[in-house]
Amino acid sequence: MTKRDELIQTAFTLFYMNGVHSVGINQILAEAGIAKKTLYSHFASKDALLEAVIAYRDERFQAWLFGLMNSTSSPPEMIAAMFQGLDDWFNDRVNTLMPFQGCFFVKVNGEFFQHRVNELCHAHKQAILDYTQMRLSETYSDERAAQLANQIVLLKEGAIAQAYLGHDHNAAKLAGGMALALLPTP
Amino acid sequence: MTKRDELIQTAFTLFYMNGVHSVGINQILAEAGIAKKTLYSHFASKDALLEAVIAYRDERFQAWLFGLMNSTSSPPEMIAAMFQGLDDWFNDRVNTLMPFQGCFFVKVNGEFFQHRVNELCHAHKQAILDYTQMRLSETYSDERAAQLANQIVLLKEGAIAQAYLGHDHNAAKLAGGMALALLPTP
DNA sequence: ACAGAGGTAGACCAATCTGTCTACCATTTA
DNA sequence: TAAATGGTAGACAGATTGGTCTACCTCTGT
Structure with missing residues (x-):
């Protein structure tokens, strides 16, 4: 793994836990065991590093989630796979x-206002909505696929919020049940 | 309004928009037009100010939401009032x-880790869950009230997330429809 | 053999941060 | 009238921030 990737991974872990503005460049460098000059040879600024971290997480998360959803062949299967995946994620499996x-x-977006990262964070959510809608169509x-996709994505976001701030590690199962109930009875 | 309250309100507005760590004490003071010594005569630290801001928002939000829900006398009415309120909130009415x-x-919680504010933010969400469950019971x-309350609160959180990061200003209507469908058909 | 790329360690700079302090002012209360 | 209270303005201290720079090291390809 290149130094660039090590920096991105270390930065992600620290940003994810503590927030972006609470974590200094020096802390990332110390944790990664990498020199400051190396960082600034790969990234123009902390903002540029953050953008790379966002792209990294976006790619990883989509690969994981779409991987689960892709190997299904009907809406009920796809929804079950999605919320089963969320349940695994919430419970660290x-x-x-x-x-x-x-x-x-959501975390990163909350730390910025009228900033490029807001667009990047929104784009991640939009990609998941688009993929879901595409599969449902x-x-x-x-029209029906669009409505269902919006409902499912809303349930997914609610589950994440409740699992994290609500300390409800069954939120994915609860949301998954509601999502399946949205489909027409076979 | 006392200087203390002015500080809390100004700090809230800035924290809410830009995040806690992006906003400095001096920025709050300049915006509020209040001297630094006054701030530190009311609050021991920035952290103490933040805790007061959280308490302020908690009180305001609960007063608003429970006010809406309190003037209803059946679960369908209560849920309709809740999501109608959210719709008004999302669309700045x-x-x-x-x-x-x-x-x-959610925003503030994301900027801290193993910190007192995490407990305060969780307590806010728990209070809303508790009130909803109490009314449903x-x-x-x-048992049924507990499950319903968890579902409704999950839909509420999903609606907030989708309205904000998803740019979906109809999220409350969508979630409200799902919430009403959870109730047994009369 | 040697040039160049990519790395380390860390001094350094300017800006910014939280928090303290002095000096002064205005109002209220005993 | 005198003291106490609560405020303003802002200099200041000490720590920390993001970012630059010098000096040096260690590979690798020609």
Whole structure:
């Protein structure tokens, strides 16, 4: 793994736990065991590092979630896979994601205002909505798929929020049950 | 309004928009037009000010939400009032709350780790869950009321998240529809 | 053999942060 | 009238921040 990747991973872990503004460059460097000059040869600024961290997490999270959803062939299966995945994530049974600390993008987004990272965080959420809707439109009309996707994504966000700040580690199961109930009875 | 309250209000507005760590004491003082010594005669530290801000927002938010829910006499009415209130909030039709910028407690909570403010933010969410469950247990069994309350609160959190980071200003209507569908058909 | 790339360690700079302090002012109360 | 209270303005201290820079080291490719 390159120094660049080590920096991104270390920065992600620290940002995810403590927030972006609470974590200094020097702390990241000390934790990663990397020199300051190396960081600034790879990234122009802390902001640039943060953008790379966001892109890294976005890629990892999408690969994980879409991987689960992709290997299903009907809406009920897909929804079950999605919320089963969330349940695994909340209860730290997913190796590729870090120990659950809520949604990274929600956290980061909350620390900035009218800033480029707000757009990046929104884009992550939009990508998940778009993928879900695309998959549902294989079965339902565009209009129906759009409504269902919005409902499912809303339940997913609610589950993450309740699992984190609500300390409810069954939130994914609860949300998954509601999501399945949205589908027409077969 | 006392200087103490002015400080709390100004600090809240800035924290809510920009995050806690991005906003300095001097910025709050300049915005409020208050001297630094006055701040430190009322609060021991920035952390103490933040705790007062959290308590202030908690009180305001509960007064608003429980006010809406309290003047209803059946679960369907109560849920309708709750999500109608959220819809008003998301679309800036509530004077007593500030212009919608997501959930203050979710934002603040994300900036700290193993800190007292995490407990305070959780307590706010717990209070809303408890009130909802208490009201539902007037109609349903304790077990049923507990499950329903968890579902409703999850929908509420999902709606807030989708309204803010998802840019979906209809999230409250969508969530409200799902919440009403949870109740047994009359 | 040697040039160049990529790394380390850390001194350093300017800015900013929280928090303390002095000096002074205005109002209220005994 | 005198004391106490609560305020303003802002200098100041000490720590910390993001970012630059020098000096040196260690590979690798030609």
